[in-house]
Amino acid sequence: MRCATFSIRRSAGVADMALLILRRLVQTALILLGVAAITFLLLYALPADPARMIAGRSATAQTVANIRRELGLDQPLLVQFWAYLQGIVQGDLGRSYAQKTDVGSLIAARIPATLVLMAAGILVEVLLGLTFGIIAALRRGGAVDRVVMMASFVGVSAPQFVVALLLLYVFAVTLGWFPMSGFGTPAHVVLPAATLGILGAGWYARMVRSAMIDVLNQDYVRTARAKGLSSARIILRHALPNAMLPIIAMIGIDIGQFMGGVVVVEAVYGWPGIGQLAWQAIQQVDIPIIMGVTLVSALAIVLGNLVADIIAPLIDPRIRAR
Amino acid sequence: MRVLKAMLRQPAALFGLIVVVVVVAMAIAAPLIAPYSPDNQMFDGLTLEGAPMPPSDQFLLGTDTLGRDLFSRLLFGARTSLVIGLVANGIAVAIGLFIGILSGYLRGFVGGLLMRFTDLMMAFPALLLAIVLAALLRPSLWIVAMVIALVNWVQVARIVYTETRGLVERDFILAERSLGAGHFRILFMHILPHLMPTAIVWGTLGIATTVLLEATLSFLGIGVQPPQPSWGNIIFESQSYFQAAPWLVFFPGAIILLTALSFNLVGDALRDILDPTQRGRG
Numbered sequence: 001m002r003c004a005t006f007s008i009r010r011s012a013g014v015a016d017m018a019l020l021i022l023r024r025l026v027q028t029a030l031i032l033l034g035v036a037a038i039t040f041l042l043l044y045a046l047p048a049d050p051a052r053m054i055a056g057r058s059a060t061a062q063t064v065a066n067i068r069r070e071l072g073l074d075q076p077l078l079v080q081f082w083a084y085l086q087g088i089v090q091g092d093l094g095r096s097y098a099q100k101t102d103v104g105s106l107i108a109a110r111i112p113a114t115l116v117l118m119a120a121g122i123l124v125e126v127l128l129g130l131t132f133g134i135i136a137a138l139r140r141g142g143a144v145d146r147v148v149m150m151a152s153f154v155g156v157s158a159p160q161f162v163v164a165l166l167l168l169y170v171f172a173v174t175l176g177w178f179p180m181s182g183f184g185t186p187a188h189v190v191l192p193a194a195t196l197g198i199l200g201a202g203w204y205a206r207m208v209r210s211a212m213i214d215v216l217n218q219d220y221v222r223t224a225r226a227k228g229l230s231s232a233r234i235i236l237r238h239a240l241p242n243a244m245l246p247i248i249a250m251i252g253i254d255i256g257q258f259m260g261g262v263v264v265v266e267a268v269y270g271w272p273g274i275g276q277l278a279w280q281a282i283q284q285v286d287i288p289i290i291m292g293v294t295l296v297s298a299l300a301i302v303l304g305n306l307v308a309d310i311i312a313p314l315i316d317p318r319i320r321a322r
Numbered sequence: 323m324r325v326l327k328a329m330l331r332q333p334a335a336l337f338g339l340i341v342v343v344v345v346v347a348m349a350i351a352a353p354l355i356a357p358y359s360p361d362n363q364m365f366d367g368l369t370l371e372g373a374p375m376p377p378s379d380q381f382l383l384g385t386d387t388l389g390r391d392l393f394s395r396l397l398f399g400a401r402t403s404l405v406i407g408l409v410a411n412g413i414a415v416a417i418g419l420f421i422g423i424l425s426g427y428l429r430g431f432v433g434g435l436l437m438r439f440t441d442l443m444m445a446f447p448a449l450l451l452a453i454v455l456a457a458l459l460r461p462s463l464w465i466v467a468m469v470i471a472l473v474n475w476v477q478v479a480r481i482v483y484t485e486t487r488g489l490v491e492r493d494f495i496l497a498e499r500s501l502g503a504g505h506f507r508i509l510f511m512h513i514l515p516h517l518m519p520t521a522i523v524w525g526t527l528g529i530a531t532t533v534l535l536e537a538t539l540s541f542l543g544i545g546v547q548p549p550q551p552s553w554g555n556i557i558f559e560s561q562s563y564f565q566a567a568p569w570l571v572f573f574p575g576a577i578i579l580l581t582a583l584s585f586n587l588v589g590d591a592l593r594d595i596l597d598p599t600q601r602g603r604g
Contacts, residue, residue: 034442042454150334153590157582159534161541162557162575165564169572173565260449264538278450282457282544290454298445 021310028306033085035298039291040084044077093292098284103292107274111296113183114273117196117266118258120189122251124197125204130247132201133208134235137216148209151202160261164195164268181270192269196261200254207250211243218242245312252308259297328595329588338587345581349400356394360551363388374560374567384569387560395551396574402552403581406467406536411528413471415521418478423517425479426486427509440479448473452535456544466545470535478524482517489513519596527589530582537578553578 068074075083087093093103136145171191172180178191215221216239224234266275274293281289329335348355368374368389377384383392425436443451455469489495490513498508533553539545540554541561548555553574560570 030438031442031445034438035445038442038446042458153334153583153586154579157530157534157579157586159537159541159554159575159578159582161538162571162578165557165561165571166575169564169568256444256447260447263449263453264542267542278453279542282453282542285457287454287458290457294446294450294454297447297450301447302445 017313020313024306024309028302031302032299035295035302036085036088037081039295039298040081043287043291044080088295093295094288096281096286096289098281098286099289103288106277106289107292107296110272110274110277113271114262114266114275116189117192117262117271117273118255120193121196121258121261122254124193125200125254126247126251128197128201129204129208131205133205134212134240136205136209137212138231138235140213145209148202148205152206153202155199155202158199160195160199161264161268163199164192164265167191167195168268181268183270183272188271192265192271195265195268196258200257204247204250204254207246208243211246212239215239215242241315244315248311248315249308252305255304256297256301259300325592325595329591332591334587335591338584338591341580341584342588345400345577345584346404348397349404352397352401356391356397357382358391358394360390360395360398361549362394363390374563374570376567377569383573384567386556386570387563387567392556392570392573395556396553396577399551399553399556399574400577402463402546402550403533403536403554403578406463406470406546406552407529407532407585409464410467410470410536411474411525411532413468414474414528414532415478415525417471417475418524419482419514419517419521421475422479422482423486423509423513426483427490427505427513429487437483440476440483443473443476444480446473448476449535449538452539453542453544456539461539461544461547463546463550466536466539469539470532474528474531474535478520478528481520481524485517485520486513489516519592523589523593523596526585526592530585530589533578533582533585 091104091108093107095101096103096106099106132144132148132151136142136148139145168180168191171177178187179185182188221234221239224238225231229238262271262273262275263278264275265271266273267279270276274296278290278293280286281293329339366380366389368385374387374389375381375385381391381393383396386392386395421436421440425433425440427433428436451473452469455472456466459465459469495508495512498512503512536545536552537554537557540552541558543555543558545554545558546552548559556574557571560567564571
């Protein structure tokens with residue numbers, strides 16, 4: 001009998017989970033539709049005329065009209081939007097004005113480099129944030145604690161491009177420890193990843209600190225301490241897992257910050273990712289590429305939040321129960 | 323007065339306040355303080371080889387690649403950056419308040435629609451959206467301010483929405499309503515005053531974000547256009563020279579950092595003082 005209620009409750013939990021995930025998936029799909037609508041409107045409602053951009057300055061009115069018909073720009077707005085949506089679903093993000101090639105494949109070719117950079121950046125941020133956040137929580141009011149609080153403010157106040165140039169100047173130009181720019185070896189990734197990670201690390205450490213302080217005041221931690229467990233074991237086995245929730249949510253939010261940051265960081269370090277692609281497109285006013293990168297970034301942000309939301313109940317049963 | 327006293331007691335906030343006052347004062351008094359005209363390409367401002375001059379007695383912070391005095395350019399750049407900071411952030415806070423109050427007060431279909439739109443805007447990285455808008459429109463001082471306002475109102479709207487929803491439930495609003503007060507009166511006479519602390523806090527914190535965003539856009543070449551100096555485009559103009567003349571990047575960089583940091587410190591202290599229930603951002 002006990003066994004039966006247990007299994008019923010358990011399957012209800014799974015059903016709840018499935019429902020939760022389904023609801024978030026539907027929400028995500030709606031948000032993505034909205035994102036597509038906004039990029040579409042920006043692309044077609046703003047003063048820059050795509051047909052004229054493609055035709056170039058010296059084109060005749062006839063050429064421009066032809067291109068307009070070819071692109072379907074003479075169609076009603078809703079028809080155009082439908083075609084745009086169909087294109088996106090098939091990975092067709094339009095054609096670059098300057099490079100005369102498919103934006104989707106240009107972006108796809110750059111995504112791996114950006115993923116490497118972002119993963120390395122998140123790694124830097126999480127490692128620094130966890131280490132200093134835990135130390136700050138354990139030694140409240142101490143030197144590390146004060147540095148963390150200050151660093152969290154400096155981190156959100158520092159212009160990313162200046163930090164990028166500073167690291168470049170100190171570690172590449174003056175000390176020569178790392179290459180100036182480029183891509184390929186592990187040494188190339190250090191400075192750009194550090195630029196992305198360092199600034200967020202302060203705020204991250206602050207989040208970890210407050211989450212840890214909450215957990216360290218719980219009764220079960222006191223029990224563990226009374227049992228005579230070593231403090232390393234208490235922190236790693238008992239406190240940290242329970243402090244993970246805000247930390248994971250933070251990574252989800254951070255992806256958004258990073259997607260903007262890669263434009264600056266990749267431009268400074270010559271990292272061949274989608275940020276650099278966007279930066280080059282800015283100089284040439286190549287709007288389809290800028291739009292494509294924006295769309296892909298928004299997708300990354302929405303998916304990042306979705307994954308964070310799905311992971312949260314998996315690691316914390318309290319959320320599942322709600 | 324109470325707020326000022328409380329702020330003077332916190333060393334970090336005091337530091338921020340002093341820097342903010344100094345930067346604002348220097349920006350206002352720029353024509354009086356600046357040793358040279360910011361646009362004057364001086365004959366003796368370049369070395370014989372045509373390279374920028376390092377900091378010296380004659381040129382306090384050195385000269386830039388065109389032989390202009392960096393200190394003077396930074397002073398006038400402060401005007402540009404702060405004007406954008408105030409205008410763009412003012413607009414952003416106003417839009418955020420408007421959307422937040424409406425969606426929190428109306429709820430129902432319109433309120434829901436407004437909030438979904440706000441959520442949607444949150445899916446875009448602010449910097450990228452600003453880049454798109456700035457690249458599409460011809461950048462000028464006011465366009466840059468508008469672009470920044472259009473991407474920065476979202477966070478304010480979210481917070482104001484949450485607070486308005488809490489306020490609407492309170493008894494004094496119910497009492498007011500039962501006395502026959504109209505929507506307009508409730509919104510402007512009773513809800514808005516309660517949101518002032520939030521508006522003040524975000525009006526300060528947001529300036530830091532705005533100054534950084536302006537600097538970043540200008541650094542990418544789609545912000546304030548040279549020759550009008552802004553902290554971001556001073557770095558933009560000299561970045562290719564930065565190995566030979568690092569001061570051209572790091573003096574403006576340090577000033578951007580110091581200014582943004584100070585506005586953040588002041589804003590954070592204001593939040594603690596004005597609203598003790600909502601400490602820490604995260």
